[in-house]
Amino acid sequence: MRTLPVRRLAALLLAGAALAPVLTPALAADLLDEAKARGTLRIACEGTYPPFNYRDEKGQLTGFDVEIGRALAAKLGLKPEFTTTEWSGILAGLQAGKYDVIVNQVAATDKRRETFDFSEPYVISYPQLIVRANETRKLDTAADLAGKKIGVGQGSNYAELAKGIAGAEVRTYPGAPEYLQDLATGRIDAAINDSLLIPYLRAQTKLPVKAGAAIGKPESNAIPFRKGSPKFKQAIDQALAGLKADGSYAKISKQWFERDVSQPPAAR
Structure with a gap:
């Protein structure tokens, strides 16, 4: 068996290491393909933030964000799989790949956009x-x-x-x-x-x-997920648009907030 000289082998290993960060994103599967392959949409929320997400008297996870998450999964043809975690670590968990999305009133700030991609806004709050x-x-x-x-x-x-x-x-x-x-x-x-x-x-x-x-300035909340999954972003945005078009979003929203929260509140 032929072996490479030590110096040449070391040079090749260093070159490979230098190229790895460039090649990895191109080789990573789109998040949509991964979710379709497993058949689930992994959704994170706090579970302690009523009326957005919390456990009812029977211990069942419920709330506006939970219902929106379930509806989105259905539009994607996937089964929703919820994880509850404290707010302090929820974004770190997303970055570590513990779940696919966070549906928990996350403001799409410029700083967060450096690390994550976001859906179109799904909530406008004042x-x-x-x-x-x-x-x-x-x-x-x-x-x-x-x-x-x-x-x-x-x-x-x-x-x-x-x-x-x-x-x-x-x-x-x-x-x-x-x-x-x-x-x-x-x-x-x-x-x-x-x-x-x-x-x-x-x-x-x-x-x-x-x-x-x-009073004051409006804030838009959106759904964050890992960068580099254009098919997933398109699918999530289309699912949100579908929920709004067929009336599902408004029905869920009015159940929890008495109005369609994808729109600014009406003038009083």
Whole structure:
């Protein structure tokens, strides 16, 4: 058996190592082919984020994102396979290939796009005012809130938003139940939270409050997956478009949020 000189062998090994990063992406199978071969779409979510994804009283995984994930898998002809994991490690798990997608209200930021590809946006969310159910004052803009008391969760993005409203008195609370109670009793004039959470919070607390005007900038959430799978991206985007076209998306959305959350909230 013929052998190569040691120096030549070492040179070839180094050359191969240098080429490996270039060749690997080209040799990797598209994620769509992998999912079709196994017959499943592996979906990650927190499982502790109601009403988006959580376990009901029977221990079954449910919520808006769970139903959207199941519907997407069906459109792709695949069986949904869910994994629940803490938010702190959910993106790292995707990068490590533990699952195919995350359906968990992930904002498609520029920083995240450096590591992952994303579907088209499937949710549009706004910061939104919460006011008393019998409120008759005009509380639609930042100018309307000057001199008003606004309740927000301590340390939340909404606390920072409220602090930027000139002339407003910002009061922070441990969570939504506390500031909604003060809102209902007239101790504050308005509160701010995510537009998607307001119907859920109102139903849970059963307090006489309602959604007010959208305030601040909208955010779009999308579905991340590994880079380099153009067929998979096309399939996911087509599946989302199909759910919207046949009315399935709107039906799921209105069940959880009282409106189609793929669209901006209607003006009030």
